[in-house]
Amino acid sequence: MQITILGGGGFLGRKLAARLAKDGTLGGRPITGLTLFDLAAPKPLPAPFPLRCLGGDVADPAALAAAIPPGTGVVFHLAAVVSAAAEADYDLGMKVNIHGTLAVLQACRALGTKPRVVFTSSVASFGGGQEAVVPDDGRQVPTNSYGAQKAIGELLLQDASRKGFLDAVNIRLPTVMVRPGRPNKAASSFVSAIIREPLLGLSTDCPVPPEFAVWICSPRSTVEWFLHAATMDTAPLGLDRGINPPGRSATVAKLLEALEAVAGRTARDKVGFAFDKEVFDIVVGWPGSFEAKRARRLGFPEQEPLADLVRAFIEDDLEATKADRGL
Amino acid sequence: MQITILGGGGFLGRKLAARLAKDGTLGGRPITGLTLFDLAAPKPLPAPFPLRCLGGDVADPAALAAAIPPGTGVVFHLAAVVSAAAEADYDLGMKVNIHGTLAVLQACRALGTKPRVVFTSSVASFGGGQEAVVPDDGRQVPTNSYGAQKAIGELLLQDASRKGFLDAVNIRLPTVMVRPGRPNKAASSFVSAIIREPLLGLSTDCPVPPEFAVWICSPRSTVEWFLHAATMDTAPLGLDRGINPPGRSATVAKLLEALEAVAGRTARDKVGFAFDKEVFDIVVGWPGSFEAKRARRLGFPEQEPLADLVRAFIEDDLEATKADRGL
Ligand SMILES: NC(=O)c1ccc[n+]([C@@H]2O[C@H](COP(=O)([O-])OP(=O)(O)OC[C@H]3O[C@@H](n4cnc5c(N)ncnc54)[C@H](O)[C@@H]3O)[C@@H](O)[C@H]2O)c1
Numbered sequence: 001m002q003i004t005i006l007g008g009g010g011f012l013g014r015k016l017a018a019r020l021a022k023d024g025t026l027g028g029r030p031i032t033g034l035t036l037f038d039l040a041a042p043k044p045l046p047a048p049f050p051l052r053c054l055g056g057d058v059a060d061p062a063a064l065a066a067a068i069p070p071g072t073g074v075v076f077h078l079a080a081v082v083s084a085a086a087e088a089d090y091d092l093g094m095k096v097n098i099h100g101t102l103a104v105l106q107a108c109r110a111l112g113t114k115p116r117v118v119f120t121s122s123v124a125s126f127g128g129g130q131e132a133v134v135p136d137d138g139r140q141v142p143t144n145s146y147g148a149q150k151a152i153g154e155l156l157l158q159d160a161s162r163k164g165f166l167d168a169v170n171i172r173l174p175t176v177m178v179r180p181g182r183p184n185k186a187a188s189s190f191v192s193a194i195i196r197e198p199l200l201g202l203s204t205d206c207p208v209p210p211e212f213a214v215w216i217c218s219p220r221s222t223v224e225w226f227l228h229a230a231t232m233d234t235a236p237l238g239l240d241r242g243i244n245p246p247g248r249s250a251t252v253a254k255l256l257e258a259l260e261a262v263a264g265r266t267a268r269d270k271v272g273f274a275f276d277k278e279v280f281d282i283v284v285g286w287p288g289s290f291e292a293k294r295a296r297r298l299g300f301p302e303q304e305p306l307a308d309l310v311r312a313f314i315e316d317d318l319e320a321t322k323a324d325r326g327l
Numbered sequence: 328m329q330i331t332i333l334g335g336g337g338f339l340g341r342k343l344a345a346r347l348a349k350d351g352t353l354g355g356r357p358i359t360g361l362t363l364f365d366l367a368a369p370k371p372l373p374a375p376f377p378l379r380c381l382g383g384d385v386a387d388p389a390a391l392a393a394a395i396p397p398g399t400g401v402v403f404h405l406a407a408v409v410s411a412a413a414e415a416d417y418d419l420g421m422k423v424n425i426h427g428t429l430a431v432l433q434a435c436r437a438l439g440t441k442p443r444v445v446f447t448s449s450v451a452s453f454g455g456g457q458e459a460v461v462p463d464d465g466r467q468v469p470t471n472s473y474g475a476q477k478a479i480g481e482l483l484l485q486d487a488s489r490k491g492f493l494d495a496v497n498i499r500l501p502t503v504m505v506r507p508g509r510p511n512k513a514a515s516s517f518v519s520a521i522i523r524e525p526l527l528g529l530s531t532d533c534p535v536p537p538e539f540a541v542w543i544c545s546p547r548s549t550v551e552w553f554l555h556a557a558t559m560d561t562a563p564l565g566l567d568r569g570i571n572p573p574g575r576s577a578t579v580a581k582l583l584e585a586l587e588a589v590a591g592r593t594a595r596d597k598v599g600f601a602f603d604k605e606v607f608d609i610v611v612g613w614p615g616s617f618e619a620k621r622a623r624r625l626g627f628p629e630q631e632p633l634a635d636l637v638r639a640f641i642e643d644d645l646e647a648t649k650a651d652r653g654l
Pocket residue numbers: 006007008009010011012013037038039040056057058059077078079080081082096100120121122123172173174175176177
């Protein structure tokens with residue numbers, strides 16, 4: 001089985017690549033090759049199968065044809081311009097998130113072998129805000145361009161699945177935390193920052209109040225979801241290729257409690273509050289909670305408790321993040 | 328006020344143009360110019376204001392720039408590849424319905440004056456089928472490429488409205504009947520044919536059974552909806568630019584009753600039944616009914632009774648259709 005990860009140099013792309021390299025198999029079948037594709041060629045990682053690391057633009061059909069060669073069985077389409085960046089630069093968001101996804105569709109269609117496509121949509125494709133508990137048939141009324149572009153990407157890949165060009169599973173990811181590295185251009189960057197920065201010994205300001213609720217998941221369960229989406233039987237999905245996976249609803253206050261439980265009061269006290277209207281205006285539209293019954297029925301696994309999310313970051317990413325940031 | 332109708336040579340485009348020419352005003356303001364744009368330059372019609380008839384492809388930015396000149400206040404975006412045609416030729420549907428709508432977005436955005444855009448989406452963007460009574464917050468799970476492309480067009484124009492590039496109202500039209508002229512490539516073509524063909528003295532076969540329910544509206548109320556959408560205050564819409572207008576749910580049997588009431592038993596007896604799987608498979612996914620409370624609250628007018636729809640065709644279109652078809 002040959003696999004491609006588009007956006008393979010990013011946070012989740014690298015986590016997934018490491019897991020595939022560790023397993024050497026997907027769904028019980030040996031992996032015969034992995035292609036990591038990103039704007040800049042991703043750094044190689046040790047793997048028990050041939051690895052290709054390619055640089056290119058996902059909106060460039062020629063680059064994509066190289067990234068998705070004949071024989072590709074699974075494409076993870078993670079390449080994206082994220083929320084605040086797509087809001088700040090509409091044209092860039094359209095290019096990567098719309099024209100990029102159109103190019104992915106055509107590259108997969110050109111194979112003629114109906115590859116599985118796992119597409120990372122987002123909670124940001126929903127509106128409804130803090131009060132919402134989004135039902136499984138909840139409607140996507142995006143409050144930002146990134147969310148609109150993700151909803152459009154889903155519709156494109158869903159219809160292409162119906163046509164038999166490919167076989168898509170569109171996972172609407174919660175905010176994945178704890179994200180290693182530096183604060184990024186996602187409007188939800190603070191959700192990770194309020195855990196990560198204190199664990200690095202740094203102070204940080206939370207741009208939303210303590211009672212603000214976010215729909216979150218861990219990188220570990222995200223990777224589990226990716227593997228499940230890549231190998232599940234898609235027949236029970238019918239026309240509806242969108243998955244609201246079982247994340248967890250947590251207030252900022254609860255996240256800080258978990259931080260304190262794992263790392264003590266000193267860590268907790270590194271987080272201040274400084275309201276940021278620009279960030280707030282984007283994230284306030286995102287639903288605080290989802291029903292996620294269908295995804296559970298379809299076998300998507302649950303989250304660990306909050307404290308485990310904090311511990312997982314310490315185990316998996318703290319040292320690398322320190323090194324990366326020269327701390 | 329300068330107005331452009333994209334798809335201005337089509338069924339609804341011509342009806343709308345004729346109405347604008349008759350009124351000479353829109354929302355109480357004088358019309359200072361009308362541009363009709365279609366693949367082939369539409370035939371001119373008498374009008375009390377300057378009229379331009381342009382031929383071109385809606386997916387061609389240069390052609391669109393000419394069709395939507397500076398000063399344009401309202402754009403009716405009706406240009407489309409319709410349901411069965413978009414299903415038969417995926418690439419053509421994508422080109423016109425997706426890339427065309429993207430080009431409309433960019434042409435309107437380039438004006439810098441936030442024109443009102445009235446976009447004709449469709450009942451075909453919903454799934455749910457015969458049994459459904461779609462609530463106002465019903466989710467669009469399209470069962471065909473045309474419907475997916477319409478849902479995508481809506482998302483594009485909705486987000487562009489939020490960004491302040493334009494000011495869109497996306498009307499999800501029911502099947503408009505009675506359509507004059509010839510049977511066309513819409514999967515719903517039969518809905519008009521079972522009334523029109525008998526009134527022309529011709530026999531026709533209905534591809535679905537008598538108990539099949541369709542969500543319909545008249546050309547007259549469609550034009551009323553267009554005028555309302557072009558002039559309404561869009562503030563109460565908020566982010567949600569999609570309108571499920573107050574159509575009417577009718578079975579084929581009810582439509583034939585109305586035909587008989589107006590044109591007698593002989594007309595009714597011209598309709599036979601011959602199941603057509605290809606047509607059935609597309610239309611069976613479309614909902615038979617909608618709630619449409621929000622549209623009523625927002626001032627979109629109701630349908631006439633069914634018999635009036637039959638009479639309206641006789642008054643407005645029967646002679647022209649006869650002439651057109653050499654009958
Ligand atoms: N991390 C989250 O909390 C979260 C939540 C919801 C959805 N998602 C989605 O999951 C996916 C992965 O997220 P992530 O956190 O790893 O993001 P990330 O930003 O770390 O990774 C995305 C990668 O896409 C690459 N990319 C951007 N433009 C590209 C282009 N034109 N061509 C090729 N590659 C390009 C970037 O270089 C980056 O490496 C994204 O699609 C994101 O929208 C993430």
